[in-house]
Amino acid sequence: MSFSGPTPARRRPRRFAAIAAGLAAGALILSGCAQSQRGDAEGTGDASVNSTFIFAASSDPKSLDPAFASDGESFRVSRQIFEGLVGVEPGTADPAPLLAESWETSKDGLSYTFKLKDGVKFHDGTDFNAEAVCFNFDRWYNFKGLQQSESVAYYYGSLFRGFADTPDTAVYKSCDATSETEVTVNLAKPFAGFIAALSLPAFAMQSPSALQEFKADEIGGSEEAPVLSEYAQGHPVGTGPFKFDKWDVGQQIEVSAYGDYWGEQGQVQKVIFRVIDDPQARRQSLESGDIDGYDLVAPADTKALADAGFNIVNRDPFTILYLGINQKNEALAKPEVRQALAYAIDKDALVRQTLPEGTEVASQFIPPIVNGYNKDVTTYDYNPEKARELLKQAGYADGLTLEFNYPTGVSRPYMPTPEQVFTNLSAQLEDVGITIKAAPDKWSPDYLDRVQASAKHDIHLLGWTGDYNDTDNFVGVFFGHEKPEFGFDNPELFKALDEARQESVLEEQTPLYEQINEDIAKYVPAIPLAHPAPSLAFAPRVTSYPASPVNDEVYNMVKLSE
Numbered sequence: 001m002s003f004s005g006p007t008p009a010r011r012r013p014r015r016f017a018a019i020a021a022g023l024a025a026g027a028l029i030l031s032g033c034a035q036s037q038r039g040d041a042e043g044t045g046d047a048s049v050n051s052t053f054i055f056a057a058s059s060d061p062k063s064l065d066p067a068f069a070s071d072g073e074s075f076r077v078s079r080q081i082f083e084g085l086v087g088v089e090p091g092t093a094d095p096a097p098l099l100a101e102s103w104e105t106s107k108d109g110l111s112y113t114f115k116l117k118d119g120v121k122f123h124d125g126t127d128f129n130a131e132a133v134c135f136n137f138d139r140w141y142n143f144k145g146l147q148q149s150e151s152v153a154y155y156y157g158s159l160f161r162g163f164a165d166t167p168d169t170a171v172y173k174s175c176d177a178t179s180e181t182e183v184t185v186n187l188a189k190p191f192a193g194f195i196a197a198l199s200l201p202a203f204a205m206q207s208p209s210a211l212q213e214f215k216a217d218e219i220g221g222s223e224e225a226p227v228l229s230e231y232a233q234g235h236p237v238g239t240g241p242f243k244f245d246k247w248d249v250g251q252q253i254e255v256s257a258y259g260d261y262w263g264e265q266g267q268v269q270k271v272i273f274r275v276i277d278d279p280q281a282r283r284q285s286l287e288s289g290d291i292d293g294y295d296l297v298a299p300a301d302t303k304a305l306a307d308a309g310f311n312i313v314n315r316d317p318f319t320i321l322y323l324g325i326n327q328k329n330e331a332l333a334k335p336e337v338r339q340a341l342a343y344a345i346d347k348d349a350l351v352r353q354t355l356p357e358g359t360e361v362a363s364q365f366i367p368p369i370v371n372g373y374n375k376d377v378t379t380y381d382y383n384p385e386k387a388r389e390l391l392k393q394a395g396y397a398d399g400l401t402l403e404f405n406y407p408t409g410v411s412r413p414y415m416p417t418p419e420q421v422f423t424n425l426s427a428q429l430e431d432v433g434i435t436i437k438a439a440p441d442k443w444s445p446d447y448l449d450r451v452q453a454s455a456k457h458d459i460h461l462l463g464w465t466g467d468y469n470d471t472d473n474f475v476g477v478f479f480g481h482e483k484p485e486f487g488f489d490n491p492e493l494f495k496a497l498d499e500a501r502q503e504s505v506l507e508e509q510t511p512l513y514e515q516i517n518e519d520i521a522k523y524v525p526a527i528p529l530a531h532p533a534p535s536l537a538f539a540p541r542v543t544s545y546p547a548s549p550v551n552d553e554v555y556n557m558v559k560l561s562e
Helices: 032-037 072-081 130-141 154-160 208-213 230-234 279-288 299-307 335-344 347-354 384-393 418-430 443-453 475-479 491-502 506-523
Strands: 052-057 086-088 095-097 100-105 111-116 172-179 182-187 242-248 252-257 270-275 311-314 319-325 400-408 434-442 459-465 526-531 535-538 542-544
Touching: 052 072, 052 279, 072 242, 072 252, 072 270, 095 100, 111 130, 130 154, 130 172, 130 182, 130 208, 154 475, 230 242, 279 299, 279 535, 299 311, 299 535, 319 335, 335 384, 335 418, 335 526, 347 418, 347 526, 400 418, 400 443, 418 434, 418 459, 434 443, 475 491, 475 506, 491 506
Parallel strands: 052 270, 400 434, 400 459
Antiparallel strands: 086 095, 100 111, 111 182, 172 182, 242 252, 252 270, 311 535, 319 459, 319 526
């Protein structure tokens, strides 16, 4: 049994998107903890419908401040509380107006003038206006020290390339509030994906008053283990359909409908994100009625749940799972070793044995629907004999030992069962003479900090769910500059990616990215494995869910029955 999300043909902003549904009949009898936390909230307009929606998160968010977050669980919560100037067309990865009703671009591609919605309020009662927009842009630009680190301001650093103290590399230049409802953002250099990038939760509009009152920029710790600000731990304030209520770390996060929301409130009046890190426990919670739905359904569970009357929703694949390689390791700095790893992996077996139905084997770091996909790219088809020969050429005829980092206690859209993927790949690598030392870490914060901010690792599992339909959002984010995750410095590749992201004419940009994908394939900075198709599961009472390939799912659009 399945049902659909928004129909892409109806291209309106997401708050008013028409939701198509092939509805499943029946209702789930609610019990236990779920029943006690639900109830008919005021303003639903339908007293027969339980208006509390309980969704199982696979982990705590890394931060409630989306500017200082890069993980899916943080953004899942952020999308309920915050909105950006730009949203996403329902059911697609394409940009659409949101807090900005429209925009115009200068001929040189350096100035963008936005016409803003009038009368929008932040949850603290302050006005959303052009000055608030400039405050947010200037806040990001003026991050200093630890705030600039990849483990903190990942998206701003990756996409805008520089800050106020490094203006020579910065993409952003200035912001002018020309009236209450008109603002111009000026760039120092062209960025073809600028509008699409603004749909990211990392660039959502936040209340200037709340950011200042709760000292949002006062973070501590280190790059490997940053300490959240007071704001990021309990005072996020946006313009979205839901306002923050509380966060019981390790247990759940609660948000409730914002009464003065400018858009459509919908049926859902309260959302509880319950942290359940084990996939089997999430399934059992759905079956027992303790939750209404969960993401990242294990491949083996989808058919059984559908047969039992639960609703299964599949997102279109807009993901990449890869094996990361850190070239700070002397052996991994050798191209022959990296190629040997690629030849050692049977991607078809990996997909068949560990990943969801509908998953596609990956030959490069972008899905086939993204501009610049190179159908003739160099590939490393499964060839264990070739892998052994390359290891011998590199001086490792007697074997090679590598530490293999993988996450525990989490499921990701590109990797619903990390332990299974690790076990599968480890066996394949050991088959060609590579000794694997398992290095498991809990996802948040240990794992991400270790593989993204530390040079002290060998190989690791990670992936990406595309945030918007632009090639730079994949290959640019991964390989656009030197990063601890991969440990290499390739100025030619960095330059090529920088030039491609500035080319606004699609016909001229496409061959640039096709060549870049070929260059990446030959260089092997990491190994693309698969484009998984994530699945979600819901109780029968959830009759429509706004599934999005980029996870742009806001729960005021959820439809419920009782």
